[in-house]
Amino acid sequence: MNEAKRILVGVSGGIAAYKAAELVRLLRKQGAEVRVAMTEAAVRFVTPLTFQALSGNAVHCDLLDAESENAMDHISLARWADVMLIAPATANLIAKLSHGLADDLLTTLYLAATCPVYVAPAMNQAMWAKPVTQENVATLLRHGVQLIGPAQGEQACGETGVGRMSEPQEICAALFKEPADLCLKGLQVLISAGPTREPLDPVRYITNRSSGKMGYALAEAARNAGATVTLVSGPTQLPPPGNIELVRVETAAEMYAAVIARAPASDIYIGAAAVADYTPTVMQPEKIKKQGEHVTLELQKTRDILAEVAALSRRPFTVGFAAETIDLEAYALDKLVRKNLDMIAANWVGQTQGGFDSEHNALEVYWKGGSQTLAMTGKKRLAELLIGLIAERLRVKAPAS
Incomplete structure (x- = not known):
């Protein structure tokens, strides 16, 4: 994973979007080039300007952007990335991804991506525990998506349980962790x-x-x-x-x-x-x-x-x-x-x-x-x-x- 330096970060509309700003900073600190795609709901939590300042690149929000080259951001961005990371991934976004829906830039990027995809879920503990959410997550895993978290703990709503987004440091460590290599060689x-x-x-x-x-x-x-x-x-x-x-x-x-x-x-x-x-x-x-x-x-x-x-x-x-x-x-x-x-x-x-x-x-x-x-x-x-x-x-x- 350390060889993959171009990371496309997708941010969906949950309160944990504020953590994505620190995540982008940490990824840049690791030497990665980062570009950010946001959903319409995500920009209500954190402004694109914040991610532009932290990533050093323009932020992508619209699927049909006439100013983009050939208006085909979903193809050019998907081909650019070595890795796609969606953090936070809300229950709604996970449902869309698992069913192949593509009604905005981020979901379309997922469908167009040929690189490894990581998802860091973030939602209320009851939403995470819902059988339909678990079925959607299982579908993504069968499709080769790799899950990071969610973690257990206190949530923004005041409840406690599994569903909060993993901390940026943990997500960054999961992305850049070396594979097991040959740590058991000869055993x-x-x-x-x-x-x-x-x-x-x-x-x-x-x-x-x-x-x-x-x-x-x-x-x-x-x-x-x-x-x-x-x-x-x-x-x-x-x-x-x-x-x-x-x-x-x-x-x-x-x-x-x-x-x-x-x-x-x-x-x-x-x-x-x-x-x-x-x-x-x-x-x-x-x-x-x-x-x-x-x-x-x-x-x-x-x-x-x-x-x-x-x-x-x-x-x-x-x-x-x-x-x-x-x-x-x-x-x-x-x-x-x-x-x-x-x-x-x-x-x-x-x-x-x-x-x-x-x-x-x-x-x-x-x-x-x-x-x-x-x-x-x-x-x-x-x-x-x-x-x-x-x-x-x-x-x-x-x-x-």
């Missing part, structure tokens, strides 16, 4: 992903909502960082990543056997799978027939893969995941200590902000004596950030090992 990385299925009878099983997307994204990110990757996967609908070893399993017992057999030879183990905590004591050989108003199933606890990997005499750097519905930090820190993990990545589930079945997510990452927030973004980008953080913590731990 063996073992990742478990997806759900498990615990059979009740020949046609039924107990499972969960895990899609495996995060684990698969981590496998790709680790591979791109130079690692030799083994992915132990429960049943998913995802295409297997290239250039990795894929081990398919179905039950918690099969996943346990596959992971424990490979963990001692691994440098890093990332337990991203949603492994069943309990499995039926007996699998019935024939389909269980409907009988009575109630049925009782006897379940037994499955083996704790994460804890047993962390307890190995020759243990890898062990990273766990915690998907929680309440008290995220408390449960994550308890799991970190109780299972003797090196790091744990925790995320909310049962909410509309991300997690299971979603194309994007956010993580709170904890280790002994430290933590870091990885803001809401696409799972592929999130995986790159987490792999970079794991590599960093591994380097810190290495001298003492």
Whole structure:
């Protein structure tokens, strides 16, 4: 990204538009050439003159500008840019982009752009949580748009929650962050992903909502960082990543056997799978027939893969995941200590902000004596950030090992 010096900043009409002025200043400080396109609503919050002064270039606001060369700003600007960044991106603008509407300069620029596009959402927390907004965001992610934020915190309306635009420094860092490079070069990385299925009878099983997307994204990110990757996967609908070893399993017992057999030879183990905590004591050989108003199933606890990997005499750097519905930090820190993990990545589930079945997510990452927030973004980008953080913590731990 550092090689991309021409950045087209799109500003839409939300109160967070004032942050875009500082963002432009920071981008210029990084050595980028910046041009700004604004919606009609955006100019009601911050004047074009402000962005002209900060960018050193004329600001573009009108789709049909007779003074522009050939009146084709949407084509010339789109071709000029190495990167397009829309910050803030309101719920209305995201809806337009996801449906391919082009009724002003900014939305037309998006359709004409062939460069990477980043979007920094900014809206009220209830608007962000609305299912239709999440569907629109998921559509943009499928189209290759990369999400930066939104962040959680106090909003201009006085409410608190996920939806505020990420700070300019965070957006700038995300744009200019070096890729994972080869920070895991020469290392063996073992990742478990997806759900498990615990059979009740020949046609039924107990499972969960895990899609495996995060684990698969981590496998790709680790591979791109130079690692030799083994992915132990429960049943998913995802295409297997290239250039990795894929081990398919179905039950918690099969996943346990596959992971424990490979963990001692691994440098890093990332337990991203949603492994069943309990499995039926007996699998019935024939389909269980409907009988009575109630049925009782006897379940037994499955083996704790994460804890047993962390307890190995020759243990890898062990990273766990915690998907929680309440008290995220408390449960994550308890799991970190109780299972003797090196790091744990925790995320909310049962909410509309991300997690299971979603194309994007956010993580709170904890280790002994430290933590870091990885803001809401696409799972592929999130995986790159987490792999970079794991590599960093591994380097810190290495001298003492």
